[in-house]
Amino acid sequence: LAVVSAAESLRYSRSAPRRWPSRLFGVIVPELENPIFSAFAQQITNLLAQGGDTPMLCTQTARGVSEDRWIELLLERDVDGIVVVSGMHADSHADTERYHRLRAMGIPLVLVNGFVEDVDAARISDDDRTAMSLAVEHLTALGHERIGLAVGPERYVPVIRKVAGFVEAIKAPPRTAAPLVEHSLFTLEGGRAAARRLLEQGATAIVCGSDLMALGAIRACRGRHVSVPQDVSVIGYDDSALMAFAGPPLTTIRQSVGAMSEAAVRMILDEAAGAPAPREELLFQPELVVRGSTGPAPARRKTVPGVGSRRRQRPASRRA
Amino acid sequence: LAVVSAAESLRYSRSAPRRWPSRLFGVIVPELENPIFSAFAQQITNLLAQGGDTPMLCTQTARGVSEDRWIELLLERDVDGIVVVSGMHADSHADTERYHRLRAMGIPLVLVNGFVEDVDAARISDDDRTAMSLAVEHLTALGHERIGLAVGPERYVPVIRKVAGFVEAIKAPPRTAAPLVEHSLFTLEGGRAAARRLLEQGATAIVCGSDLMALGAIRACRGRHVSVPQDVSVIGYDDSALMAFAGPPLTTIRQSVGAMSEAAVRMILDEAAGAPAPREELLFQPELVVRGSTGPAPARRKTVPGVGSRRRQRPASRRA
Numbered sequence: 001l002a003v004v005s006a007a008e009s010l011r012y013s014r015s016a017p018r019r020w021p022s023r024l025f026g027v028i029v030p031e032l033e034n035p036i037f038s039a040f041a042q043q044i045t046n047l048l049a050q051g052g053d054t055p056m057l058c059t060q061t062a063r064g065v066s067e068d069r070w071i072e073l074l075l076e077r078d079v080d081g082i083v084v085v086s087g088m089h090a091d092s093h094a095d096t097e098r099y100h101r102l103r104a105m106g107i108p109l110v111l112v113n114g115f116v117e118d119v120d121a122a123r124i125s126d127d128d129r130t131a132m133s134l135a136v137e138h139l140t141a142l143g144h145e146r147i148g149l150a151v152g153p154e155r156y157v158p159v160i161r162k163v164a165g166f167v168e169a170i171k172a173p174p175r176t177a178a179p180l181v182e183h184s185l186f187t188l189e190g191g192r193a194a195a196r197r198l199l200e201q202g203a204t205a206i207v208c209g210s211d212l213m214a215l216g217a218i219r220a221c222r223g224r225h226v227s228v229p230q231d232v233s234v235i236g237y238d239d240s241a242l243m244a245f246a247g248p249p250l251t252t253i254r255q256s257v258g259a260m261s262e263a264a265v266r267m268i269l270d271e272a273a274g275a276p277a278p279r280e281e282l283l284f285q286p287e288l289v290v291r292g293s294t295g296p297a298p299a300r301r302k303t304v305p306g307v308g309s310r311r312r313q314r315p316a317s318r319r320a
Numbered sequence: 321l322a323v324v325s326a327a328e329s330l331r332y333s334r335s336a337p338r339r340w341p342s343r344l345f346g347v348i349v350p351e352l353e354n355p356i357f358s359a360f361a362q363q364i365t366n367l368l369a370q371g372g373d374t375p376m377l378c379t380q381t382a383r384g385v386s387e388d389r390w391i392e393l394l395l396e397r398d399v400d401g402i403v404v405v406s407g408m409h410a411d412s413h414a415d416t417e418r419y420h421r422l423r424a425m426g427i428p429l430v431l432v433n434g435f436v437e438d439v440d441a442a443r444i445s446d447d448d449r450t451a452m453s454l455a456v457e458h459l460t461a462l463g464h465e466r467i468g469l470a471v472g473p474e475r476y477v478p479v480i481r482k483v484a485g486f487v488e489a490i491k492a493p494p495r496t497a498a499p500l501v502e503h504s505l506f507t508l509e510g511g512r513a514a515a516r517r518l519l520e521q522g523a524t525a526i527v528c529g530s531d532l533m534a535l536g537a538i539r540a541c542r543g544r545h546v547s548v549p550q551d552v553s554v555i556g557y558d559d560s561a562l563m564a565f566a567g568p569p570l571t572t573i574r575q576s577v578g579a580m581s582e583a584a585v586r587m588i589l590d591e592a593a594g595a596p597a598p599r600e601e602l603l604f605q606p607e608l609v610v611r612g613s614t615g616p617a618p619a620r621r622k623t624v625p626g627v628g629s630r631r632r633q634r635p636a637s638r639r640a
Contacts, residue, residue, distance in 0.1 A: 022393065032362040033561055035355060042352040042379055049385040054393050057377040059362055065369040073342065073374050215565045241353055245535045247567020 023080040025268060028058040028070050030086050034186075034212055035240035036255065040085045040112070043261035051269065053080075068098055081108035081268040086158075090114025093155045108271030110264050114157045115281060122267040122277040124260055124284070128158050129165030131253045131286040135207045135235045136169035138251075138288055143297035144205040144233060148180035148198030150191055150217055151209035159183070162209055162237075184213075191216025192223075195234075199224060204232055204297050211236035211243050211252055218246075218293065229295030239289050248292035256284040343400040345588060348378040348390050350406050354506075354532055355560035356575065360405045360432070363581035371589065373400075388418055401428035401588040406478075410434025413475045428591030430584050434477045435601060442587040442597040444580055444604070448478050449485030451573045451606040455527045455555045456489035458571075458608055463617035464525040464553060468500035468518030470511055470537055471529035479503070482529055482557075504533075511536025512543075515554075519544060524552055524617050531556035531563050531572055538566075538613065549615030559609050568612035576604040 027044050029037040037059075045055035056077070058070040067087050074082060082102065088094040089111045099119040102109055109121035116123075132149075139147050149166045151159045163181055170179045182197045184190035191213030198206050199220065208214040214236030221228050228234050228248055236243060236252035243250040263284075267277035347364050349357040357379075365375035376397070378390040387407050394402060402422065408414040409431045419439040422429055429441035436443075452469075459467050469486045471479045483501055490499045502517045504510035511533025518526050519540065528534040534556030541548050548554050548568055556563060556572035563570040583604075587597035 022396070024397075032352060032358040035358070035561065038352040038355070038358040045377075045379055046381045046385065049389075049393075050381065054376075054397070056374075057365075057379070059365055059377070061366045061370065065366065069369075073369075076342070077344075077374070215562065218565075241355065242535065242562065242566075245538075245567065246562075246565050247569065249567065 023053045023272060024056060024074075024077060025053055025272075026056050026058055026070065026074040026079050026082040028060070028067055028082065028084045028087055031059050031061070034210070035242070036211070036238040036257070037085065039240060039257045040261060043257055044083055044085070044264055047261060047265040048268075051265070053269075071098060071102065075105070075107075079107065081110070081272045083110045083112065083264050083268050084114075085112040085264075086114060087111070089116045089119070090157050091155055092157055092160065108268055110268045110271070110277070112260060112264055120279070122264075122271065122279070123281040124263050124267070125281055126158070126255045126260065126286055127283040128161035129168070130283075131237065132162055132165030132207065133169040134286065134288040135253060136166065138290065138294065139205040139207070139233060139235070142205075142233065142294060145297065146180070146201075146203050147205045147207065148182065148195075148201065148203035149207050149209075150182050150184065150194035150198060150213055152183065152186040152190065152213075154183050159209060166207065186210055186213065188212050188216035188219070192220040195220035196224075199226065199232065205235070205294070206232065207235045207237075209237055211238045211240045211250060213237075214250055214252065214293070215246060218248075228293050231298055233294035233297075235294060244291060246293075251291045251294040252289055254287045254289050256286065260284050343373045343592060344376060344394075344397060345373055345592075346376050346378055346390065346394040346399050346402040348380070348387055348402065348404045348407055351379050351381070354530070355562070356531070356558040356577070357405065359560060359577045360581060363577055364403055364405070364584055367581060367585040368588075371585070373589075391418060391422065395425075395427075399427065401430070401592045403430045403432065403584050403588050404434075405432040405584075406434060407431070409436045409439070410477050411475055412477055412480065428588055430588045430591070430597070432580060432584055440599070442584075442591065442599070443601040444583050444587070445601055446478070446575045446580065446606055447603040448481035449488070450603075451557065452482055452485030452527065453489040454606065454608040455573060456486065458610065458614065459525040459527070459553060459555070462525075462553065462614060465617065466500070466521075466523050467525045467527065468502065468515075468521065468523035469527050469529075470502050470504065470514035470518060470533055472503065472506040472510065472533075474503050479529060486527065506530055506533065508532050508536035508539070512540045515540035516544075519546065519552065525555070525614070526552065527555045527557075529557055531558045531560045531570060533557075534570055534572065534613070535566060538568075549613050551618055553614035553617075555614060564611060566613075571611045571614040572609055574607045574609050576606065580604050 025048050029041045032038045041057050045057050048055040096116050103120045111121050112124045151162055167179045182194035184194040195206050195217035206217050208217055214234050217234050218228050221232050226232050236250045239252045239254035270277050345368050349361045352358045361377050365377050368375040416436050423440045431441050432444045471482055487499045502514035504514040515526050515537035526537050528537055534554050537554050538548050541552050546552050556570045559572045559574035590597050
């Protein structure tokens with residue numbers, strides 16, 4: 001509490017008494033259209049509110065409100081701490097000044113899914129490297145030899161880590177083929193574009209950087225009359241809501257949203273209470289959830305898939 | 321502004337100067353796990369933030385924070401207005417005292433998707449009746465004669481309206497069969513349970529009260545080896561995110577989330593500026609989005625579906 005009081009004198013010159021009965025914590029997420037961010041938003045804000053604090057959920061927009069603008073608004077409202085999920089800290093090219101400034105003002109900070117080396121903040125991430133080895137092992141066991149990775153822009157920390165984990169897993173013996181990695185946007189359209197390029201290079205399996213990208217990859221396959229999973233297997237990332245209901249039900253890497261949210265809330269509350277959380281990054285173990293979008297590698301691998309390769313779909317009940 | 325100032329003197333006995341540079345608006349939604357609520361939350365908060373105001377997004381939880389608790393927290397923070405989406409106002413059995421109290425304090429209020437007759441608030445709803453006639457017309461044109469409705473608990477206003485619209489549409493000539501209506505929970509499991517009962521009564525088409533219920537209904541069909549849409553057609557409601565990627569892609573009724581959010585924000589800003597919004601309920605026209613979960617009625621209608629009725633799925637590319 002000493003930290004907060006010191007910070008207040010820095011932030012506000014006027015001496016109006018603090019009249020809020022509960023503490024205010026900012027929770028900044030990129031947007032709510034991707035269901036993985038909705039899940040983090042829901043869990044973190046619920047945990048804060050259940051503890052008697054007031055969460056202010058801040059979602060960004062393309063045209064409008066940025067992370068920096070939200071930080072300003074939160075400072076104006078005397079915020080007691082900020083949790084940032086997949087924010088600018090995930091962009092290795094972004095300026096870290098905003099976070100240094102917050103820390104200099106004594107505002108506790110927890111950064112989720114990204115990493116900034118030199119900022120004095122608690123950090124929590126999904127273990128992207130382990131996730132990639134789970135995905136590659138699953139596909140290798142199914143007989144796939146030409147496995148591609150479809151991920152977002154190169155400058156993002158979770159992308160850098162996924163690529164490193166993927167290359168490491170794919171290089172492990174007895175893999176010999178050069179790793180296929182295609183960068184695009186994090187979106188459905190990005191997944192579609194990256195998947196098209198991977199299919200052209202003969203991939204029979206595509207690991208994606210997000211569930212949205214995976215849904216886009218499945219679209220790319222359909223656009224070429226390539227069946228999933230008969231001709232090509234697709235793995236998502238996140239296990240966001242309703243992926244079991246996708247067509248086909250999506251095999252994906254599940255982020256531990258519950259455990260990560262609990263840790264983020266515990267850390268921001270500790271920091272706000274003047275008990276700094278550990279500065280080592282906490283890495284959470286993801287799980288592989290096997291559903292209907294992955295299957296055995298096709299017997300004959302095709303360099304240009306899509307020609308005469310459509311097979312009968314498995315009955316719906318087996319995919320569900 | 322006169323309204324807000326008067327309200328403030330009612331709300332707070334102490335005379336500390338107001339030091340917030342932007343107005344605070346509460347946006348209360350049930351939760352973020354159902355993507356339709358995420359969509360409303362994202363749009364309404366973005367519009368408020370883009371206009372220079374600060375939205376506080378309030379999501380409820382089963383064990384924890386209720387709508388009433390959020391209203392308390394917002395009052396403690398000197399809220400300038402509250403938008404409630406699918407809140408207690410949608411429950412026809414709920415006490416309306418909470419809303420009368422807010423209005424007596426001068427807090428502007430906009431209620432979305434629900435209706436309370438006697439509260440002095442602006443009201444916006446999706447037109448549930450029109451939606452049901454769109455759904456029934458589509459299914460009738462496809463040759464369906466035994467159409468069921470799977471909706472949430474009877475006491476909710478949108479449910480009452482959907483049932484009324486459905487019964488009206490189904491009774492229109494040349495329909496003669498008695499309307500099949502099954503109430504359950506709003507969830508996936510609720511949709512599954514209601515759909516099972518409708519299948520037992522020989523329905524070849526099921527209209528659902530939400531997309532989640534529709535996904536549950538498709539599960540119920542699969543559990544009985546009934547193919548969607550070959551044996552049974554299913555229509556969702558909301559057109560929430562990613563329903564085009566469901567298996568099969570979901571035919572659904574699209575709520576005008578964008579237009580409804582814009583109206584809600586315009587109204588709450590008008591009210592906060594002392595210019596009361598109209599008190600008639602604004603009804604927004606939904607649209608039918610036809611995808612792969614509806615198709616022609618099966619040639620021979622079965623009273624007990626699921627026996628030897630599985631057919632080959634249509635090629636994936638035609639469903640997508």
